[in-house]
Amino acid sequence: MSHIHRFYSAAISDHMPQIELSDEEAHHAIRVARVRDGEKVSVFDGNGLECTGEFERTGSHSALIRVQESTYHRPSRIQVTLAVGGLHRDKTQESVVRCAAELGAYRVCFWNADHSQRPIKPSSRWHKTAVEACKQCGRFFLPKVDTASSLGEFLEGHNGPSVIALLSEEQTGAPTFAATDRLAVVIGPEGDFSDRERTLAATMGAIPISLGENTYRSEVAAALLMTLVAFKLDELGPGLNLCLQ
Amino acid sequence: MSHIHRFYSAAISDHMPQIELSDEEAHHAIRVARVRDGEKVSVFDGNGLECTGEFERTGSHSALIRVQESTYHRPSRIQVTLAVGGLHRDKTQESVVRCAAELGAYRVCFWNADHSQRPIKPSSRWHKTAVEACKQCGRFFLPKVDTASSLGEFLEGHNGPSVIALLSEEQTGAPTFAATDRLAVVIGPEGDFSDRERTLAATMGAIPISLGENTYRSEVAAALLMTLVAFKLDELGPGLNLCLQ
Numbered sequence: 001m002s003h004i005h006r007f008y009s010a011a012i013s014d015h016m017p018q019i020e021l022s023d024e025e026a027h028h029a030i031r032v033a034r035v036r037d038g039e040k041v042s043v044f045d046g047n048g049l050e051c052t053g054e055f056e057r058t059g060s061h062s063a064l065i066r067v068q069e070s071t072y073h074r075p076s077r078i079q080v081t082l083a084v085g086g087l088h089r090d091k092t093q094e095s096v097v098r099c100a101a102e103l104g105a106y107r108v109c110f111w112n113a114d115h116s117q118r119p120i121k122p123s124s125r126w127h128k129t130a131v132e133a134c135k136q137c138g139r140f141f142l143p144k145v146d147t148a149s150s151l152g153e154f155l156e157g158h159n160g161p162s163v164i165a166l167l168s169e170e171q172t173g174a175p176t177f178a179a180t181d182r183l184a185v186v187i188g189p190e191g192d193f194s195d196r197e198r199t200l201a202a203t204m205g206a207i208p209i210s211l212g213e214n215t216y217r218s219e220v221a222a223a224l225l226m227t228l229v230a231f232k233l234d235e236l237g238p239g240l241n242l243c244l245q
Numbered sequence: 246m247s248h249i250h251r252f253y254s255a256a257i258s259d260h261m262p263q264i265e266l267s268d269e270e271a272h273h274a275i276r277v278a279r280v281r282d283g284e285k286v287s288v289f290d291g292n293g294l295e296c297t298g299e300f301e302r303t304g305s306h307s308a309l310i311r312v313q314e315s316t317y318h319r320p321s322r323i324q325v326t327l328a329v330g331g332l333h334r335d336k337t338q339e340s341v342v343r344c345a346a347e348l349g350a351y352r353v354c355f356w357n358a359d360h361s362q363r364p365i366k367p368s369s370r371w372h373k374t375a376v377e378a379c380k381q382c383g384r385f386f387l388p389k390v391d392t393a394s395s396l397g398e399f400l401e402g403h404n405g406p407s408v409i410a411l412l413s414e415e416q417t418g419a420p421t422f423a424a425t426d427r428l429a430v431v432i433g434p435e436g437d438f439s440d441r442e443r444t445l446a447a448t449m450g451a452i453p454i455s456l457g458e459n460t461y462r463s464e465v466a467a468a469l470l471m472t473l474v475a476f477k478l479d480e481l482g483p484g485l486n487l488c489l490q
Contacts, residue, residue: 102465137459212481214382220347223468228476236457236469 004052005033005041006135007065008142012045014070019043019051026063029055041065046134046142048073073140077233079106079182082226083154083162084218085197086113086189088120094129095219101133101143103226104235106182111148115191120147151186151197155204158184164206165221166193185225187218249297250278250286251380252310253387257290259315264288264296271308274300286310291379291387293318318385322478324351324427327471328399328407329463330442331358331434333365339374340464346378346388348471349480351427356393359439365392396431396442400449403429409451410466411438430470432463 007025021029021043029035035055042052043065053067082100087093087110100108108130110120126145134142148154155162162184186206193201202208211224230236252270266274266288274280280300287297288310298312327345332338332355345353353375355365371390379387393399400407407429431451438446447453456469475481 098462099465099468102459102461103469104459137461137465139459212475214347214349214384216347216382217343220344220382220468223344223465224348224472224481227469227472228481230457231473231476236455236473 019065081107081184083109083186086116098133101130102137105143108145111154113189114194162206166208264310326352326429328354328431331361343378346375347382350388352389356399358434360436407451411453
């Protein structure tokens with residue numbers, strides 16, 4: 001991948017001859033990235049569209065891109081939603097959002113767990129973090145980040161199969177299931193799922209999967225599951241054929 | 246897994262009737278975890294040995310465990326070393342160590358990259374972070390964390406096959422290789438490998454693998470590769486059989 005500077009703007013379309021950067025993006029381009037006039041850069045809308053063209057500074061805090069080419073990138077074969085229970089620390093939430101965005105999540109939903117001490121407050125940092133992650137890793141689809149008042153609310157609103165990460169003793173073989181276009185991956189809160197949540201998930205058809213004998217922090221469980229799913233979807237390249245002797 | 250409190254002590258053996266906790270561990274047990282006399286706890290040595298027994302407070306800042314049972318846990322089938330280039334931020338290094346420890350790395354080595362701005366300084370936080378991660382996730386083997394002055398020094402010192410994560414266009418099919426007892430996973434620095442490092446790695450037999458089209462931060466690349474290796478080693482449970490339609 002060439003390392004051209006990437007900017008974000010939700011409001012672009014494929015027949016714009018030029019795109020004005022937001023104040024914030026323009027400031028960053030001029031003061032931090034020090035992009036020069038005529039340099040090739042790109043703008044993406046977080047929904048698959050990428051416009052590349054030449055950078056042009058139009059003021060001390062404003063800049064535009066003279067578009068030369070527009071490309072619609074293909075979305076992932078499956079929209080994967082990562083649903084994480086009861087995370088309260090800002091840094092941890094942002095870490096999950098960043099990691100999920102890098103690994104191509106379609107949506108991140110923080111749900112209030114029975115074992116949560118207080119409700120999760122939506123943060124304006126989530127969107128910002130997702131944009132930064134997409135810019136940095138070269139993805140063109142920005143995950144939506146939202147909250148659900150409970151696991152039940154999340155599962156009811158999710159239209160498609162879901163897997164739920166439980167401890168190893170609860171696994172009943174490697175689940176085989178078909179995913180057509182969307183999949184939810186549910187990760188429990190720090191204090192684990194409540195009995196009510198387990199029963200609810202089972203009733204609502206969530207498929208239990210195990211991550212082995214160890215207990216992972218939410219960020220690591222998220223990275224791990226997103227990796228396994230991306231690997232299954234052939235989105236990580238051919239991976240490695242490790243033969244054990 | 247039962248949630249008993251876990252303590253760390255490098256200096257235990259399997260025929261000790263009782264184990265005195267370090268001041269720090271005792272302080273944590275008494276003041277933070279508020280472990281009660283007679284409560285079942287465990288101590289691990291970071292090298293596979295776990296002693297479980299009853300907690301006994303012996304002073305305001307001291308405590309011991311009356312050992313009832315000692316267990317040697319089996320190590321991973323392969324010792325995986327994660328070798329990460331040119332990471333300077335403390336938080337990022339700790340994040341890599343924590344993640345690697347959770348995912349069962351045998352060793353983490355930070356090597357000075359040609360594109361590094363300054364040499365990596367070993368930190369006493371690394372060991373602490375690895376201990377905390379092992380305690381929290383239930384692992385019994387503590388990764389060693391060290392540094393190498395260059396990629397060449399790291400590869401020379403590593404006795405076994407190594408894979409190196411390169412961008413997708415450089416991949417030549419899914420590599421098949423045999424790993425007997427150790428494997429190194431090499432991740433490049435933020436500014437990517439230098440040409441010299443690429444040539445060197447190729448000369449020294451490092452097997453290039455691709456992670457697909459996107460560029461991951463070191464923490465995510467580490468989690469991703471450790472996950473793929475652990476999955477191949479059957480250490481993540483049966484995983485999931487995702488059928489695509």
